Amino acid sequence: xKVLMFGWEFPPHITGGLGTACFGLTKGLAxxxxxxxxxxxKSFGDESQEGFRLINASDIELDFTQTLTREFREKISYMEVxxxxxxxxxxEEFERWYxxxxxxxKTETHSxxxxxYQFSGKxxxxxxxEVSRYALxxxxxxxxxQYDVIHAHDWLTYAAGIAAKQIxxxxxxxxxxxxxxxxxxxxxxxxxxxxxxxxxEAADRVITVSNxxxxxxxERYGIPAEKVFTVHNAVEPVDKPETEDVTKHVKEKIVTxxxxxxxxxxxxxxxxxAHKVLQRDxxxxxxxxxxxxxxxxxxxxxxxxxxxxxxxxxxxxAGAEVDRMFAMSDVYVMPSVSEPFGISPxxxxxxxxxxxxxxxxxxxxxxxHALKVDFWDIDALADAIYGILHYDGLRKMFxxxxxxxxxxxxxxxxALKVLEVYNNATGHSN
Amino acid sequence: xxxxxLYFQVHQPFRLRTYRFFNIGQDHYYYDDYQxxxxxxxxxxxxxxxxxxxxxxxxxxxxxxxxVSYSISGTALDQFAQYVPEVIDSFRQLAAxxxxxxxxxxxxxxxxxxxxxxxxxxxxxxxxxxxxxxxGQKPQTFRNSELIYSDTIGETVANLGFHTILTEGAKHVxxxxxxxxxxxxxxxxxxRVLLRNFNLSDDLSFRFSExxxxxxxxxxxxxxxxxxxxxxxxxxxxLFMDYETIGEHQWKETGIxxxxxHLPSTLFTKSNFTFATPEELYQRLQPMAAIxxxxxxxxxxxxxxxxxxxxxxxxxxxxxxxYSLSGSISKxxxxxxLRDWGYLQSSNHFYYMSxxxxxxxxxxxxxxxxSSPYDAFINYMNAISDFAIRVEDSLASPDSxxxxxxxxxxxxxxxxTSAVKxxxxxxxxxxxxxxxxxxxxxxxxxxxxxxxxxxxAAVKETKAAKAVQAVKEKKTPRAxxxxxxxxxxxxxxAVKEKKAVKPATEVKAKKLSTVKTVxxxxxxxxxxxxxxxx
Numbered sequence: 009x010k011v012l013m014f015g016w017e018f019p020p021h022i023t024g025g026l027g028t029a030c031f032g033l034t035k036g037l038a039x040x041x042x043x044x045x046x047x048x049x050k051s052f053g054d055e056s057q058e059g060f061r062l063i064n065a066s067d068i069e070l071d072f073t074q075t076l077t078r079e080f081r082e083k084i085s086y087m088e089v090x091x092x093x094x095x096x097x098x099x100e101e102f103e104r105w106y107x108x109x110x111x112x113x114k115t116e117t118h119s120x121x122x123x124x125y126q127f128s129g130k131x132x133x134x135x136x137x138e139v140s141r142y143a144l145x146x147x148x149x150x151x152x153x154q155y156d157v158i159h160a161h162d163w164l165t166y167a168a169g170i171a172a173k174q175i176x177x178x179x180x181x182x183x184x185x186x187x188x189x190x191x192x193x194x195x196x197x198x199x200x201x202x203x204x205x206x207x208x209e210a211a212d213r214v215i216t217v218s219n220x221x222x223x224x225x226x227e228r229y230g231i232p233a234e235k236v237f238t239v240h241n242a243v244e245p246v247d248k249p250e251t252e253d254v255t256k257h258v259k260e261k262i263v264t265x266x267x268x269x270x271x272x273x274x275x276x277x278x279x280x281x282a283h284k285v286l287q288r289d290x291x292x293x294x295x296x297x298x299x300x301x302x303x304x305x306x307x308x309x310x311x312x313x314x315x316x317x318x319x320x321x322x323x324x325x326a327g328a329e330v331d332r333m334f335a336m337s338d339v340y341v342m343p344s345v346s347e348p349f350g351i352s353p354x355x356x357x358x359x360x361x362x363x364x365x366x367x368x369x370x371x372x373x374x375x376x377h378a379l380k381v382d383f384w385d386i387d388a389l390a391d392a393i394y395g396i397l398h399y400d401g402l403r404k405m406f407x408x409x410x411x412x413x414x415x416x417x418x419x420x421x422x423a424l425k426v427l428e429v430y431n432n433a434t435g436h437s438n
Numbered sequence: 439x440x441x442x443x444l445y446f447q448v449h450q451p452f453r454l455r456t457y458r459f460f461n462i463g464q465d466h467y468y469y470d471d472y473q474x475x476x477x478x479x480x481x482x483x484x485x486x487x488x489x490x491x492x493x494x495x496x497x498x499x500x501x502x503x504x505x506v507s508y509s510i511s512g513t514a515l516d517q518f519a520q521y522v523p524e525v526i527d528s529f530r531q532l533a534a535x536x537x538x539x540x541x542x543x544x545x546x547x548x549x550x551x552x553x554x555x556x557x558x559x560x561x562x563x564x565x566x567x568x569x570x571x572x573x574g575q576k577p578q579t580f581r582n583s584e585l586i587y588s589d590t591i592g593e594t595v596a597n598l599g600f601h602t603i604l605t606e607g608a609k610h611v612x613x614x615x616x617x618x619x620x621x622x623x624x625x626x627x628x629x630r631v632l633l634r635n636f637n638l639s640d641d642l643s644f645r646f647s648e649x650x651x652x653x654x655x656x657x658x659x660x661x662x663x664x665x666x667x668x669x670x671x672x673x674x675x676x677l678f679m680d681y682e683t684i685g686e687h688q689w690k691e692t693g694i695x696x697x698x699x700h701l702p703s704t705l706f707t708k709s710n711f712t713f714a715t716p717e718e719l720y721q722r723l724q725p726m727a728a729i730x731x732x733x734x735x736x737x738x739x740x741x742x743x744x745x746x747x748x749x750x751x752x753x754x755x756x757x758x759x760x761y762s763l764s765g766s767i768s769k770x771x772x773x774x775x776l777r778d779w780g781y782l783q784s785s786n787h788f789y790y791m792s793x794x795x796x797x798x799x800x801x802x803x804x805x806x807x808x809s810s811p812y813d814a815f816i817n818y819m820n821a822i823s824d825f826a827i828r829v830e831d832s833l834a835s836p837d838s839x840x841x842x843x844x845x846x847x848x849x850x851x852x853x854x855t856s857a858v859k860x861x862x863x864x865x866x867x868x869x870x871x872x873x874x875x876x877x878x879x880x881x882x883x884x885x886x887x888x889x890x891x892x893x894x895a896a897v898k899e900t901k902a903a904k905a906v907q908a909v910k911e912k913k914t915p916r917a918x919x920x921x922x923x924x925x926x927x928x929x930x931x932a933v934k935e936k937k938a939v940k941p942a943t944e945v946k947a948k949k950l951s952t953v954k955t956v957x958x959x960x961x962x963x964x965x966x967x968x969x970x971x972x
Contacts, residue, residue: 284460285459380810387460391458391820392816398459399755401751401815402815402816
């Protein structure tokens with residue numbers, strides 16, 4: 009089985025969400041003997057070139073290559089396409105971003121949690137143009153390679169996937185990591201929505217990262233349920249040495265929110281729950297790590313509730329700071345309003361931090377050793393936090409089972425399910 | 439003469455309401471009245487009432503030949519009295535036939551046998567007395583919660599004077615032995631041990647409606663055929679199961695009623711089996727051997743051990759927190775605290791915290807009000823934390839019990855039952871009670887349902903103080919039974935028990951109210967400080 013895969017990021021340029029997932033998935037597929045031609049958009053300083061080039065994973069200077077198995081190197085071809093594609097941006101945002109950042113100078117925000125990975129480039133100020141250009145590029149890629157199935161990750165690559173399908177006649181699988189409803193709530197961008205729906209309709213099979221997302225695809229995009237399959241994300245096992253000595257300078261327990269401070273991450277519910285907990289137990293500190301358009305409102309609300317001395321904002325954290333934050337935390341909270349999957353609780357659990365997650369997240373479907381609440385249920389959220397802080401049994405249980413539960417979510421298994429979908433789409437029986 | 443011993447367990451716990459940490463110290467009512475009422479009524483309608491009718495019909499049909507035995511937990515009895523008193527009536531009808539044996543257990547269906555012998559004995563005695571009062575027979579047979587049994591538990595039960603104890607015919611205890619004989623306790627051979635035949639029992643309670651089961655559909659003929667096929671020397675087949683098997687675990691549509699209805703006639707015509715109660719077996723048969731059970735067994739899961747209630751850190755912590763209060767409780771006299779102490783001990787609370795069903799599935803989920811064991815744990819720990827504070831408080835100052843605070847709590851079903859409550863107030867007032875006192879009581883309870891908790895508190899305290907003063911003047915503490923009914927649920931209980939005309943329960947209710955009256959009289963003078971707090 010050979011797969012032509014359209015993505016938009018790949019290690020080391022990963023933002024934590026999609027790039028990591030694609031990387032894990034291709035590695036998992038390689039273990040099952042599937043060959044992957046991976047195409048990513050990338051803009052270069054020198055944009056007057058042909059538009060894409062082919063790079064074999066073994067010759068590019070990527071630091072991850074050393075860690076890859078020979079098997080993986082043999083199976084994966086890696087391609088970059090010059091493009092300005094930016095994940096998780098809608099066209100208006102893209103324009104703003106382009107005028108602010110790109111027109112000025114090259115920027116590359118690199119973070120695990122803001123899920124925006126910005127490529128620098130000089131042309132293609134219009135996002136839709138970028139999407140189309142990527143599709144054009146896809147056409148030539150599609151024409152020059154042999155493969156059995158096409159796999160496109162999220163809406164920016166759907167047009168490329170459709171184009172490749174048209175030219176090759178091979179079945180198309182689209183992989184939904186997030187939908188416009190997750191990004192924008194009810195104020196969906198119609199153009200993006202249309203691209204998403206076209207992609208799903210044109211696809212022979214649709215893969216969603218959770219049943220939560222599958223439901224959205226079926227109900228909000230009108231896609232027939234029988235062609236939508238859930239394949240939960242997995243995580244790469246890490247053999248991090250137990251987190252280096254992190255000295256906690258406060259004696260109080262720390263409850264952490266870590267993520268973009270935007271509507272869909274539910275930061276306001278975290279603030280309100282903190283207030284409820286602090287009313288009963290002032291010996292707790294709450295931390296909101298991250299930035300976003302709701303940050304100022306959160307700061308004002310914290311001041312209004314007069315809990316400024318117990319509620320801290322760190323701003324945006326990246327890399328080692330994130331690890332340190334986890335290491336200092338006694339509870340990790342993810343109160344997302346809408347979260348297709350949500351990988352961050354798994355990272356917390358790996359450092360033995362108990363987690364409270366919203367039921368409106370895909371990750372809630374695969375975790376048992378986590379407290380789950382409805383995002384809007386502030387009382388339940390506060391109660392869960394209070395429970396972990398005060399009742400030892402919970403901490404013991406989570407310490408005992410949490411990490412091993414996360415470690416059992418293997419990409420290998422997820423890839424097997426994806427392979428089943430491929431076989432299903434190509435009519436192979438396996 | 440070989441026997442079938444048919445025994446049914448009737449139990450419902452007081453499920454807890456969602457009790458948040460910010461309720462701790464402020465709100466002392468832990469039960470989900472709505473859910474408890476809803477479930478007990480549903481199960482009564484689907485199981486208890488129709489099944490009792492069927493049993494009565496069978497007894498009438500076969501004279502003394504059909505026999506059955508029950509144990510009904512105290513928490514189930516309390517809920518029957520509150521919500522479906524006709525169930526008690528129907529059990530009393532069964533008791534009157536003389537063909538039914540009522541078996542004793544712990545009053546609260548608790549795990550006290552595992553850690554607190556004194557408390558265990560207290561609950562067993564409480565339950566025995568209650569059963570005797572209700573059904574006119576002193577229980578001679580005992581079954582522990584979840585059929586939990588060990589040599590030492592058996593010894594304790596023997597010392598309490600019971601003839602027989604029921605437990606599981608666990609494979610790892612029996613080895614090559616058959617459960618179909620009478621055994622005796624290893625430490626005190628006077629106590630007979632009846633072992634559940636789990637194959638045949640579970641054919642009915644678990645597999646009956648399972649269409650993938652190779653024996654489906656199971657008919658009375660087929661079942662009696664299996665009985666006949668057993669070793670003819672064996673003396674008794676013990677079919678022990680939840681009564682809810684009939685109509686609730688197995689719905690009526692599965693044919694479970696038909697099965698049980700046809701079982702006796704088939705048994706009498708197609709086999710030489712008869713029905714017997716445990717006490718009859720005690721009178722008639724001798725034990726074959728002692729059974730050696732050094733470590734406790736139960737009827738749960740494949741393992742037949744205690745891990746469903748004591749298997750993880752959550753359960754261990756909750757149980758140890760609960761029983762760490764035993765010492766203080768033994769000095770406590772407040773009837774409301776003692777009631778909560780009992781209700782919080784029901785084994786179900788710990789069962790809900792089991793993480794075994796992460797892999798095992800279905801059975802544990804039945805009736806489980808929580809979506810996860812973690813939720814169950816947090817909720818329980820919140821409630822027990824509040825309870826611990828109340829116990830401490832009541833010991834620190836015996837005058838200011840929990841009842842005062844409880845009076846302040848917002849009552850869930852308050853609006854609906856307030857009318858009933860006022861009626862009760864009238865009824866329970868002694869004829870000699872002065873009119874203004876009744877009035878005081880009425881006005882006291884009426885605004886509660888409407889006003890917010892805080893105003894309620896204030897109103898309540900002042901009124902209560904007045905009411906008490908009135909009482910003091912008259913010096914007839916009993917008359918103040920009027921003031922006592924703070925909870926609509928309890929009020930409803932009083933009304934219903936009255937209606938049901940159960941002399942026994944009524945006496946009990948009255949006794950309770952008298953005690954509370956006295957308590958109240960003691961507490962009220964302190965109400966000044968309380969209103970400040972509120």
